Amino acid sequence: LAFRWRFRRLQRHERELEPLVMERTSELSRVNHDLLQANRVQDELQRIAVHDLKNPLQTIIGATELIKLRQREFPAIVIFAEKIMLACKRMLTMIHEMLEISRFESGDIKLELQTVDIGELIILVADDFSEQMKHKGQSLELALEPGCIVNGDLEWLKEIFHNLISNAVKFAPLHSMISIGALVRETMIQVAVRDQGPGLTAEDQGKLFKKFQRLSAKPTGGESSTGLGLSIAELLVRKHGGRIWAESEPGKGSTFFVELPRS
DSSP states (O other): OHHHHHHHHHHHHHHHHHHHHHHHHHHHHHHHHHHHHHHHHHHHHHHHHHHHHHHHHHHHHHHHHHHHHTTTTOHHHHHHHHHHHHHHHHHHHHHHHHHHHHHHHHTOOOOOEEEEEHHHHHHHHHHTTHHHHHHTTOEEEEEEOTTOEEEEEHHHHHHHHHHHHHHHHHHSOTTOEEEEEEEEETTEEEEEEEEOSSOOOHHHHHHTTSTTOOOSSOOTTOOOOOSOHHHHHHHHHHHTTOEEEEEEOTTSOEEEEEEEEBO
């Protein structure tokens, strides 16, 4: 009898609490919806703000180019013009990368798939760095196995390898070798980008592929780094169904690996 009495009492309490629980659940649902909406608005405002910064920067860069064309008339001004140009280009790079990150995180990115020869793509992208490498006395070694074919978005694949090669050139010592290899591994195509730089500490390896992370190593030619390139590469590799990782020891250089599904 005592048990029945307690059970009925619990049932009464449950019936009394049920409207309150439903009210709280509904309230939490509304709060969650409002937070999601606020986040979407904030992301959109951020994208608009960052996008609108590009136009005045392009104007400044254009005006600086005009100043440089008149260097014979104003030789001292050219030095300042070059500094303005460099600062603007750094900011423009950061804006471009922030817009890309925003697009990825909002899901506003679609792949236009086509057959891509990774070996040919790497040769094309590496050529963009020929002058920078020449200036730093660096040499490039390529070992590209034929048949490294994937089904992917050509422009986004370019972005992946541009970021990885750029990273190697920035942090590799002067007069050192950068090696890029591509080979077929059963169902995957594996690319390795090796440098002879200072390597990665354990702390550095924990920061890799995260946004706005600065590593302990410094660019060897005074280049700038936004801390976004590797995070963009990681997002794009995952979007293509692949994976990316690094192997390194302090003082022994670094190797960045990318694996993409073979076509």
